[in-house]
Amino acid sequence: MSGFEGSFLGANDKISPQAIMECKICWTPYDPAEGDDTRQVLPGTAFLDLPDDWSCSNCDAPKAQFLVSEDPGSDAMREAALLAPRTQALVADFTEVWHAKMRDVPMVNKLLHVQAVGFRIYEGRPLGVLIAPWFMNLIQLPDEGEDWSGLTPGDKEVIAFPSGDYEFLHNTREQTGGYKACSLFSPMGEFRSQNQAVDVASAVMVALFQDEHRAETDRSADIRSTREAELAEAEAAEPEAAAEAVPPTRRQVISAGLAAEPAGDAG
Numbered sequence: 604m605s606g607f608e609g610s611f612l613g614a615n616d617k618i619s620p621q622a623i624m625e626c627k628i629c630w631t632p633y634d635p636a637e638g639d640d641t642r643q644v645l646p647g648t649a650f651l652d653l654p655d656d657w658s659c660s661n662c663d664a665p666k667a668q669f670l671v672s673e674d675p676g677s678d679a680m681r682e683a684a685l686l687a688p689r690t691q692a693l694v695a696d697f698t699e700v701w702h703a704k705m706r707d708v709p710m711v712n713k714l715l716h717v718q719a720v721g722f723r724i725y726e727g728r729p730l731g732v733l734i735a736p737w738f739m740n741l742i743q744l745p746d747e748g749e750d751w752s753g754l755t756p757g758d759k760e761v762i763a764f765p766s767g768d769y770e771f772l773h774n775t776r777e778q779t780g781g782y783k784a785c786s787l788f789s790p791m792g793e794f795r796s797q798n799q800a801v802d803v804a805s806a807v808m809v810a811l812f813q814d815e816h817r818a819e820t821d822r823s824a825d826i827r828s829t830r831e832a833e834l835a836e837a838e839a840a841e842p843e844a845a846a847e848a849v850p851p852t853r854r855q856v857i858s859a860g861l862a863a864e865p866a867g868d869a870g
Contacts (some may be wrong), residue, residue, distance in 0.1 A: 620649035625672035690719040696778035721808035732804035751781025
């Protein structure tokens with residue numbers, strides 16, 4: 604299908620799979636959640652995935668005569684479009700750091716690569732997790748109307764989330780501009796694959812907004828001592844047991860943001 608009339612001037616990429624369309628001739632809706640029994644279209648079929656010869660079940664108007672009635676997924680699409688260039692610049696920036704400065708540093712985990720995970724808009728600003736071979740950080744970027752180029756690298760700021768308060772360091776880079784970073788893990792030697800790191804980063808973005816973690820994150824001293832004891836116990840385990848990569852729990856992941864110090868200027 605080359606397009607449809609009316610909505611977004613035929614720009615299909617602005618319509619989500621959840622879009623409910625409406626025939627502008629007879630106002631009959633097409634809801635992807637219901638499909639179309641008269642045309643043997645299964646529930647869950649997005650409007651853009653309908654066959655080219657599909658037509659209105661009531662008046663036989665072609666697809667091009669349908670307009671957007673409502674689109675529950677449009678906000679998510681707009682957010683994704685906003686985030687994509689920001690996260691791409693972030694990944695490109697730290698990939699350059701990896702190739703230029705960090706590749707031969709002993710502390711890096713060469714099983715990993717730079718990846719942005721779980722970015723979303725939180726209180727108007729992009730927020731997510733950045734994985735690199737030498738760190739995993741929560742990253743907050745400015746919104747489109749803010750200029751963080753004047754941030755002083757190394758300055759600290761506490762930012763509140765439903766799960767607790769977290770300390771972020773200010774920093775600036777040429778491609779990324781100003782940003783704020785909260786260390787979750789550094790170094791990254793305990794991760795045995797990129798998929799494992801991504802799973803942990805995804806868990807961070809869930810647990811960060813769960814208030815049941817608040818009591819734990821508020822006890823930073825207890826968290827630090829508990830985490831040190833866990834690491835010491837792991838080091839003392841039998842070699843074959845230590846070889847198995849066990850992903851940290853969500854509570855351990857979230858607490859690491861308070862227990863760990865950021866890994867230098869590059870993070």
